[in-house]
Amino acid sequence: MTTPDRYEVVIGLEVHAQLRTKSKMFCGCTTTFGAPPNSQTCPVCQGMPGVLPVVNRRAVEFGIRTALAFSCRVNPACRFARKHYYYPDMPKNYQISQYEEPLAEDGFLEIEVDGGSRKIGIQRLHLEEDVGKLLHEGTLETAQASLVDFNRSGVALMETVSRPELCSPEEAAAYLRAFRAVLIFLEVCDGNMEEGSLRCDANISLRPRGQTELGTKVEIKNLNSFRNVQRALEFEARRQAQALDVGERIVQETRLWEADRGYTRSMRSKEFAHDYRYFPEPDLVPLRLDRAWVDEIRAALPELPRARRQRFVTQYGVPAYDAEVLTQSRALADYYEASVQAWGPSPGNRGDRPKTVSNWIMSELLAALPGDDELAIQRSPITPARLAGLLRLIEDGTISGKIAKDVFQKMLASGDDAAAIVGREGLTQVADEAALSQIIVSVMAANPKAIDDFKRGKKEAKGALVGQVMKATGGKANPALVNRLLEDKLSKT
Amino acid sequence: MHRPIHELTDAYRRGDLTPTAVAESYLARIAALDERVGAYLTVVREHALAAAQESERRWRAGAPLGPLDGAPLALKDVLCTRGVRTTCGSKMLEAFVPPYDATVVERLRAAGAVVLGKTNLDEFAMGSSTEHSAFHPTRNPWDLSRVPGGSSGGSAAAVAGGLAAGAFGSDTGGSIRQPAAFCGVVGMKPTYGRVSRYGLVALASSLDQIGPFAQDVEDTALLLGAIAGHDRRDSTSIAAPVPDYMAELPRGVDGLTLGLPDEYFIDGMDPEVERAVRQAIDVLRGLGARIERVSLPTTRHSLAAYYIILPAEASSNLARYDGVKYGLRVPGRDLVEMESRTRAAGFGAEVRRRIMLGTYALSAGYYDAYYGKAQSVRTLVRREFGAAFARVDLIVAPTTPNVAFKHGEKEDPLSMYLNDVFTIPGNLSGIPGVSVPCGFSGAGLPIGLQILGRPLDEARVLRAAYAYEKATPWRARRPELA
Numbered sequence: 001m002t003t004p005d006r007y008e009v010v011i012g013l014e015v016h017a018q019l020r021t022k023s024k025m026f027c028g029c030t031t032t033f034g035a036p037p038n039s040q041t042c043p044v045c046q047g048m049p050g051v052l053p054v055v056n057r058r059a060v061e062f063g064i065r066t067a068l069a070f071s072c073r074v075n076p077a078c079r080f081a082r083k084h085y086y087y088p089d090m091p092k093n094y095q096i097s098q099y100e101e102p103l104a105e106d107g108f109l110e111i112e113v114d115g116g117s118r119k120i121g122i123q124r125l126h127l128e129e130d131v132g133k134l135l136h137e138g139t140l141e142t143a144q145a146s147l148v149d150f151n152r153s154g155v156a157l158m159e160t161v162s163r164p165e166l167c168s169p170e171e172a173a174a175y176l177r178a179f180r181a182v183l184i185f186l187e188v189c190d191g192n193m194e195e196g197s198l199r200c201d202a203n204i205s206l207r208p209r210g211q212t213e214l215g216t217k218v219e220i221k222n223l224n225s226f227r228n229v230q231r232a233l234e235f236e237a238r239r240q241a242q243a244l245d246v247g248e249r250i251v252q253e254t255r256l257w258e259a260d261r262g263y264t265r266s267m268r269s270k271e272f273a274h275d276y277r278y279f280p281e282p283d284l285v286p287l288r289l290d291r292a293w294v295d296e297i298r299a300a301l302p303e304l305p306r307a308r309r310q311r312f313v314t315q316y317g318v319p320a321y322d323a324e325v326l327t328q329s330r331a332l333a334d335y336y337e338a339s340v341q342a343w344g345p346s347p348g349n350r351g352d353r354p355k356t357v358s359n360w361i362m363s364e365l366l367a368a369l370p371g372d373d374e375l376a377i378q379r380s381p382i383t384p385a386r387l388a389g390l391l392r393l394i395e396d397g398t399i400s401g402k403i404a405k406d407v408f409q410k411m412l413a414s415g416d417d418a419a420a421i422v423g424r425e426g427l428t429q430v431a432d433e434a435a436l437s438q439i440i441v442s443v444m445a446a447n448p449k450a451i452d453d454f455k456r457g458k459k460e461a462k463g464a465l466v467g468q469v470m471k472a473t474g475g476k477a478n479p480a481l482v483n484r485l486l487e488d489k490l491s492k493t
Numbered sequence: 494m495h496r497p498i499h500e501l502t503d504a505y506r507r508g509d510l511t512p513t514a515v516a517e518s519y520l521a522r523i524a525a526l527d528e529r530v531g532a533y534l535t536v537v538r539e540h541a542l543a544a545a546q547e548s549e550r551r552w553r554a555g556a557p558l559g560p561l562d563g564a565p566l567a568l569k570d571v572l573c574t575r576g577v578r579t580t581c582g583s584k585m586l587e588a589f590v591p592p593y594d595a596t597v598v599e600r601l602r603a604a605g606a607v608v609l610g611k612t613n614l615d616e617f618a619m620g621s622s623t624e625h626s627a628f629h630p631t632r633n634p635w636d637l638s639r640v641p642g643g644s645s646g647g648s649a650a651a652v653a654g655g656l657a658a659g660a661f662g663s664d665t666g667g668s669i670r671q672p673a674a675f676c677g678v679v680g681m682k683p684t685y686g687r688v689s690r691y692g693l694v695a696l697a698s699s700l701d702q703i704g705p706f707a708q709d710v711e712d713t714a715l716l717l718g719a720i721a722g723h724d725r726r727d728s729t730s731i732a733a734p735v736p737d738y739m740a741e742l743p744r745g746v747d748g749l750t751l752g753l754p755d756e757y758f759i760d761g762m763d764p765e766v767e768r769a770v771r772q773a774i775d776v777l778r779g780l781g782a783r784i785e786r787v788s789l790p791t792t793r794h795s796l797a798a799y800y801i802i803l804p805a806e807a808s809s810n811l812a813r814y815d816g817v818k819y820g821l822r823v824p825g826r827d828l829v830e831m832e833s834r835t836r837a838a839g840f841g842a843e844v845r846r847r848i849m850l851g852t853y854a855l856s857a858g859y860y861d862a863y864y865g866k867a868q869s870v871r872t873l874v875r876r877e878f879g880a881a882f883a884r885v886d887l888i889v890a891p892t893t894p895n896v897a898f899k900h901g902e903k904e905d906p907l908s909m910y911l912n913d914v915f916t917i918p919g920n921l922s923g924i925p926g927v928s929v930p931c932g933f934s935g936a937g938l939p940i941g942l943q944i945l946g947r948p949l950d951e952a953r954v955l956r957a958a959y960a961y962e963k964a965t966p967w968r969a970r971r972p973e974l975a
Contacts, residue, residue, distance in 0.1 A: 043593050047813045049694040050573045050595060052727050082809055093812035277855035279864060282698035282806055284728050
């Protein structure tokens with residue numbers, strides 16, 4: 001699956017992120033995803049004759065926030081420009097974008113690769129408006145009619161162009177993951193790739209190892225997941241390597257990733273042979289950015305995923321993997337820290353509580369939340385305080401870890417706290433030696449074969465007996481105590 | 494009843510006239526005469542009468558909305574009117590009914606104005622004669638064989654012919670001032686940004702500006718005052734206070750310095766026009782103004798720059814008319830064919846010509862040579878005016894090189910374009926300008942004096958126009974229509 005070593009892969013990514021502004025880029029329409037077609041439109045975003053755009057200040061703020069997080073230079077003045085092409089989902093047949101004078105330039109994003117890290121240059125970041133959506137009756141090729149939904153038309157988009165500094169499809173996917181995490185941390189984009197909140201195009205070229213001059217690049221569109229970014233680029237790198245091996249010339253073109261079929265195909269060059277005829281948008285004045293405002297936004301920047309990840313490792317002593325998972329979103333990282341804090345410092349110098357919290361979040365909580373909604377955790381009925389409450393009951397021996405998992409599910413379903421559920425359902429561990437001894441005696445009496453097996457050296461037989469005891473107590477017995485008592489009794493028979 | 498608005502509202506106040514009677518009288522004149530003039534594309538009789546009745550109630554209650562309450566006005570058919578079709582003089586938008594009002598229309602309604610209808614224009618405001626409307630040409634009320642000028646010819650002819658008390662148009666390269674001159678009325682292009690363009694169907698966004706046509710300067714001040722001022726829906730509108738234009742009018746020209754640009758008196762211009770304008774300047778001198786020669790040498794490059802910038806912006810603004818969302822749709826086998834057929838059928842020859850010119854000028858590899866260069870010329874024009882206005886308060890010049898020409902006389906687009914040679918620099922530089930009647934040719938055709946001012950200095954421009962108007966007899970003359 002890998003590209004032959006004699007070639008060096010050069011990749012650059014263009015990422016379009018829908019900004020989480022309440023209203024659209026140039027009008028006051030709302031931006032809720034999934035509303036009935038054309039219910040969130042007005043003359044401006046429908047491109048009616050006579051309308052004019054007005055820049056959304058919040059979108060500019062989000063752009064600046066992102067630019068600063070990527071250490072870009074925020075230009076003191078920027079300008080919008082019209083980009084022309086005919087397509088029915090674009091009501092004016094031009095898109096208001098930025099061209100020669102973007103919002104910000106020259107930054108970088110640090111990504112983790114093979115245990116180390118690398119800075120990937122960000123060439124530019126600019127703002128523009130999204131287009132509408134076409135709904136075809138049947139497939140694009142066979143449709144007798146198509147419908148246009150302008151709800152998405154005019155939604156604020158931020159385009160960020162990386163430098164061609166990514167060296168492999170894995171790196172490209174890592175870049176996109178890190179990029180998404182930053183945007184989610186900054187709360188400027190919900191990062192939902194399935195709904196198209198985050199979209200990616202890639203440029204890829206190959207060159208013989210050692211050559212400084214870049215090869216002919218191919219643009220790939222329709223990369224709507226991390227997996228697809230990697231698969232499409234792997235396919236394309238192989239395709240280009242094979243072509244170069246037999247002395248073919250790579251054609252500069254746009255190719256479409258067919259995710260279902262696992263290949264890229266050339267889009268008819270006619271479709272994309274655009275001369276966009278950019279010129280400065282005369283309906284908008286150049287945007288001058290007040291220094292003080294930019295400084296204010298800079299001062300309010302949150303701790304970014306990478307820094308937070310490093311802090312989790314040093315401050316809480318969790319493994320790098322845990323830290324990585326816990327910092328996938330700001331909401332999750334906040335949740336984690338709030339839970340650790342709610343539980344309080346580990347007794348003595350054990351320092352094990354932060355890792356326990358991490359285990360529970362990664363294995364139980366995340367499994368119970370929808371994977372595509374970064375903010376679902378904020379609405380979880382199990383608040384950090386409640387999670388801490390549950391863990392406290394395990395630590396002090398009130399319930400076993402196994403029972404705790406059931407309690408967790410009940411907390412999710414009912415919204416009650418752990419102590420209430422444990423009390424109501426009588427789930428407290430049986431830790432009464434006398435009561436347990438009696439149960440063990442009767443279990444041993446009912447399983448003479450297991451005892452024989454144990455005596456003949458089959459140590460697993462003890463496990464079966466423990467299981468029987470647990471079953472007899474409805475899972476409430478303290479497993480450590482059962483083990484000790486059982487061992488005691490077995491040694492005496 | 495064809496009197497200036499300020500006289501009509503005085504009569505309303507006294508109870509001598511009612512808005513309903515006046516509206517009915519205008520509607521009757523339109524019904525009787527507009528077949529010959531062709532000023533209107535749409536007359537909204539019922540709307541007008543309903544608005545007039547409401548105005549009448551307010552006047553009777555002693556609570557009019559202001560000096561325009563009950564004024565019967567006409568709107569160039571590029572100003573979007575909610576519920577009333579807005580055609581831009583094009584087949585493309587023949588049936589287009591906007592769901593919203595332009596800011597200007599909103600402000601006029603809030604001031605109590607009575608909208609009589611929508612006036613004719615050269616298609617999408619591209620032209621100087623109102624012959625190139627997709628529906629019918631408009632004729633000059635002073636001589637029906639002649640053009641009223643354009644592109645706001647319908648509005649100018651309506652005011653001149655007594656078919657509206659006042660009107661609004663748009664001026665991209667002279668489209669208010671030139672027809673005002675041809676029709677013997679006052680027409681003003683305000684400073685770019687003085688009036689919101691929201692709801693004005695765009696021709697060239699960086700040049701377009703809405704302005705009034707009126708029977709006299711006083712009305713011009715009233716009408717401008719009603720529409721001027723910042724609008725948050727237009728980012729290019731200027732956030733500056735709007736002066737009381739009426740209060741400024743009587744201040745006269747005594748002590749003002751007026752610049753007379755050498756380049757505005759050219760070979761080939763109509764000697765009658767030159768004579769009338771020079772006489773007008775003598776009148777202003779007599780009123781106490783100092784006249785000083787100024788030079789604006791870039792004027793001769795203005796036309797060329799304009800005919801790059803305008804088509805470039807127009808080609809972009811008109812891209813939206815594709816048959817997908819609104820307006821004309823001619824079916825095709827596929828999307829591209831539908832769009833091509835729609836645009837071929839919906840746009841007239843001049844519109845297509847300018848779309849092609851503009852598309853070319855913006856193309857990769859040509860942008861710098863054309864659009865970029867034209868913008869440099871524009872900067873020079875602006876600087877030149879700036880330098881001139883450092884020395885003089887106002888600039889006075891002819892509005893046009895000639896009087897109204899005959900229908901069909903200018904078939905060659907270039908000779909048509911030359912009509913705007915004196916008005917275009919005002920649009921390129923964004924400065925305000927007015928055309929005020931300054932006499933008649935031997936054949937009885939009106940001549941216009943153009944007064945240009947510093948950015949946002951409409952008050953001084955109007956003040957000079959008012960002083961001149963008061964000192965001369967021209968506004969008393971009316972065309973003999975019926």
